[in-house]
Amino acid sequence: xxxxxxxxxxxxxxxxxxxxxxxxxxxxxxxxxxxxxxxxxxxxxxxxxxxxxxxxxxxxxxxxxxxxxxxxxxxxxxxxxxxx
Numbered sequence: 001x002x003x004x005x006x007x008x009x010x011x012x013x014x015x016x017x018x019x020x021x022x023x024x025x026x027x028x029x030x031x032x033x034x035x036x037x038x039x040x041x042x043x044x045x046x047x048x049x050x051x052x053x054x055x056x057x058x059x060x061x062x063x064x065x066x067x068x069x070x071x072x073x074x075x076x077x078x079x080x081x082x083x084x
Contacts, residue, residue: 021029 018026
């Protein structure tokens with residue numbers, strides 16, 4: 001796709017970009033693109049971390065939640081008033 005482009009083509013493209021956006025707006029444009037890329041990268045890393053921790057915690061939480069239910073039942077039976 002870009003095999004036929006030479007250095008002159010890239011210079012012409014750069015000149016057109018400068019004419020369209022102006023030299024004053026280019027640093028702000030580059031800064032906003034960099035911030036967007038940084039946010040995107042951080043979100044992707046957070047999603048990967050959630051996926052890995054979710055897989056690990058599912059295996060660990062299953063026995064713990066069963067123990068919690070049985071202890072809650074035992075606590076409820078101790079606090080219930082027996083009918084005379």
